[in-house]
Amino acid sequence: MDTFLQLTASGIALGSVYAMVALGFVLVFKSTDVLNFAHGEFLMLGSFLALTFLVEWNLNIVFAIVAIAFIVAALGVALHYGIMKPLVGQPLFSVVLVTIGIAIVIRAFLLMTYGPLERGRILALPQGQLDIGNLVIPYVDIILFLVSSAAVVIFYIFFKSTTIGLQMRAVAENLEAAAAMGVSPNKVFAVSWGIGALMAGVAGVMYGNFTAVIDLNLAAIGLRAFPAAMIGGLDSVEGAILGGLIVGVSEQLAAGYFGGDFRDVVAFGLMFVVLMVRPYGFFGTKDLIRV
């Protein structure tokens, strides 16, 4: 039981990061129809920038989060206008290949800038732990959960009750009708790329405080956005949040009980099971095609 609770606690912390990552991924897909395979690289960029801001320059963490969020969001917007926009109308597959290209460029940039050596965990958050009976919850995990939840809630309010959020939902649902309202799809696409990247970047900063190693394998965390998003429903914001938590918790439980090698298996295994029972995920809509 202790073990179970311990693993679940760690899984919730991890899952809240996955939720943030999946949310950004789903948002970009929902609005722009692009499966962004550079999403993990956005996260990784956030983690590496956190190394510079927090470890090398010793800046305040709140400032660092805001600054990195801004940088990564700007990159997302720039990518939209510079690369994705001219590709509108190209086949899905070519667009996806372009995002893979972007991923490669980001990796190469990080390799050149930071070198190939693994870096350790960032210690910018309060260290130590909360003991509840036999349960040990590191402060880092708690803060991680709180920040991710805050990011998700802020995004949710933004998405559901602001004018620009409304436009984003409109574009996501019916591009033609949105254009007929005078909504510029490009502006909305750009905002979606910005926010999608921002979520990944902030997740990266937080994750850098959680993971023991920061290296070029971090992008794999971005790959976790796929099962998380698929489980929740590829076009559902709520689904991304739920999917992230499910993947995080089940991953830690599986690794704890069956060994580390089950970690990767479980996320994708779960995805296949969910897709067999509910092909569109928990919250996804059946009709993924736009009018």
Add this chain to the structure above:
Amino acid sequence: MVAVTTIGVANPVLEIENVTVQFGGLKACNDVTFRINEGELFAMIGPNGAGKTTVINAITGVYSPNPGATIDFTDSGGNRHDLLGQRPHDIVSRGIARTFQNLALFDALTVLDNLMLGRYIHSDVGVLSGGVFWGKALKDELRQREVVERIIDLLEISQYRNEAVGELSYGVRKRLELGRALAQEPHLLLLDEPMAGQNLEEKQDMVRFIADVRSELGTTMLLIEHDMGVVMSIAERIVVLNFGQMIGIGTPEEIQQNPDVVSAYLGTESGV
């Protein structure tokens, strides 16, 4: 049944010339030429596949016509705009609103949100400040809400206000789409078969709404409609398309007497 205000000087709102839209070898509309004057209710008729919707799509920038076409629009301030090559969302902000033959509502959103999106072009908050809820953005939202509430009253859809659109009946959705176009306060309104798929009562309501809009707002309209009775009674002028070709243009009386129209189209319809 409708009081038509005749305007002394015919100010053109829309002038299109030689509009040809081609899909591969098919000319969906061929050399279409007409003008719509300010305050006019101009109807476009023709059998299915005649190219009517294509003309609307050409006007709104969804399709680009072949070279040699002219599409000029004069906005409420009297400024003339060449619409060719402009993107749909830019054309909309000049003052042209449309409805879709097959409905293009945001089904997952509420009636209110759909109408609020109609107000988008009149809202003056930017992308970034559109994300906050105070100051200018809040004031703007309240102003837009006022307009939307008036439309809700006009179209008698207040009981559906907070319902998701996907749940509503087809008739109500048609009405809502008209409302959303009205929320845009357009200078020119393009209505693509607004009465299609509705029962008699709903059709009558829709005719009434269109008439109200004309008398209250004086909006210039291009109406595509199949119901000949409706068209003949409310349109001032009519253009007839057949296989993409214009086969007649004129007042309802002229159209009814046009031999080409009669043989190609009206002759096949009963009840004219």
Add this chain to the structure above:
Amino acid sequence: MQMRFKRLFLLMSVLALIAASCGGDSDDTTTTAAAGGGDTTAAPSDAVPSSPDDGVTDDTIKLGFMGDITGPTSSTQLFFEAGIRAYTEFVNDNGGVAGRNLELFSEDDQYSSDEATLNYTKLVGDERVLTVVGQGGSSIITNLTTQIQDDKIPFIGPQQTIDAQFANPYIWSTIAHYGDQADIAIEAMAGDVGGAANLVVASVGLEVASGEEWAAYIEDTAVKAGGTYAEHIRLPLTGADADPQVVRLKELVDSEGVNYIALHGSPGAALRLLGSMDKAGLDLPIGGIFAVIAENVYQEGPADLLDTYWGVHTYTPPNISTPGNDEMNAWLDANGKYADTRNNVNFVGGWVVTKLAVEGIRIAAATGTLTRASLNTAMGTISSFSTGGQSPDFDCTRDGRACGAAGRPYDYNGTEVVARGEFADYASALDLIYGLGG
């Protein structure tokens, strides 16, 4: 729509695989080290006939390197390659070997087996290098082993030490086998806890074949020495953290009294384990294989755990003064070279295996023919080659054993890496029994 969904899904799965397996464009580099550096006074007695099919031309000897320079394991292999390159330059600076300059052809595979197979063909088939030095990637060499046997191409000093290498007469392994490393590790652990009888060890390893091999040797050695073995805990190759593994370790501490961790992995894996242990407040001593010793683990890992963290290695880290390291460092200082890569034990590894390869070339050349075949024969005669303390003396005459089948633990004293004793101190611990891992 159903169709589209399926296609989308298929596409995603395929692309997930692509994304996972291809890091980027391959980045092949070729340099002629210090070619024509003015020092062309080759002694005529060194002159052996050219053999272009064996990478021996009139003025150069071609060496090959294949490994991961920019991919996921570049954090070790990059340094290894740099050490190889450095040593070829060092040799050329000092008049070359067999009357010729060395020319190094490096091929980057980014840890991809497919890319590596292409690279192998480029080096061995097209470029016709004399030997491949310091190859990296255990699954890659496993795939290539029959090909190597067919081509009879000497592979000198691969970076890893797995069973597949030991059965192949053309692969001249240098680093001690996991069986040897486990012997040394258990001996050191037993010393730390006051005798093997007090030792309760759990193994932690990456979920690859060599990790299982390591676990088997640790279990066998611990039990034979009279200690207790708890269980093997696997770490995924990449991924988040080692939180679940640490939860299990804590349970084992409570239930079995585990008091030592025997670690298999990379610097990244070590950092993950250390980071999660630190977060969860678990303080256990850790002794590991050669690959867990790395500058960045000491710099980036949690300080309070590093005082009881060590690893067994066959190569001597560059900061430890030995005649070989002194000579290397002096040359690096004098030339101001390799500032970014020289402070790494893998750099020494690359340097040392190239030193061994050059020794083989010398011996072969002295017989009057320098070919792949004569190099293989020459390698087999090296029975006691000193690298000046940069490794144990190499003995390549023993079948089925690494030339450097010895090692010693290295500790971290808070500022730098220090050796725990001499290589000879651990010679008696080696039982020379291999093959437990299957």
